Amino acid sequence: MKSATSNELKQELMAASPKKLLELCLRLARFKKENKELLTYLLFEAHDEASYIQSVKDDMDEQFAQLSQINLYLTKKSLRKILRATNKWIRYTGSKLVETELLLHFCKNINSAKIPINKSTALTNLYNQQIKKINASIILLHEDLQHDYEKELEVISSK
Numbered sequence: 676m677k678s679a680t681s682n683e684l685k686q687e688l689m690a691a692s693p694k695k696l697l698e699l700c701l702r703l704a705r706f707k708k709e710n711k712e713l714l715t716y717l718l719f720e721a722h723d724e725a726s727y728i729q730s731v732k733d734d735m736d737e738q739f740a741q742l743s744q745i746n747l748y749l750t751k752k753s754l755r756k757i758l759r760a761t762n763k764w765i766r767y768t769g770s771k772l773v774e775t776e777l778l779l780h781f782c783k784n785i786n787s788a789k790i791p792i793n794k795s796t797a798l799t800n801l802y803n804q805q806i807k808k809i810n811a812s813i814i815l816l817h818e819d820l821q822h823d824y825e826k827e828l829e830v831i832s833s834k
Contacts, residue, residue, distance in 0.1 A: 716767045731764045732780050739784045771812040775824050778809045782831045
């Protein structure tokens, strides 16, 4: 089965009745966990971005508290899992501000957990890639915010 283009879907959704749209949304939410999470974000959390960022940060802190540092391999796997979830939460918002905040928090947590990222090439590359993503998203923010986030980035980059 060939899927329709975004434009075709848009036209069809514009022609649908509100009742039909409700049915379609509920059916989408039933099939995939990510669809349900995105719908939850859009309906309940999108209006208050600050509390959404804080709840995601709290969740990240929880995951970092459970991080196993016994074995570098397990640490790397856990960090990738946390990063995968963080990127999913960032994708839901589509906001560069949220991306900057959450990735900065991720890097700060790595530094505060005293993870020896220099002992593993994969961890070094993972960390450096997040720094690059933060730089790319900072450039797209307002000038005042750019200055504040660049200062924060300098602090975590120097470690």
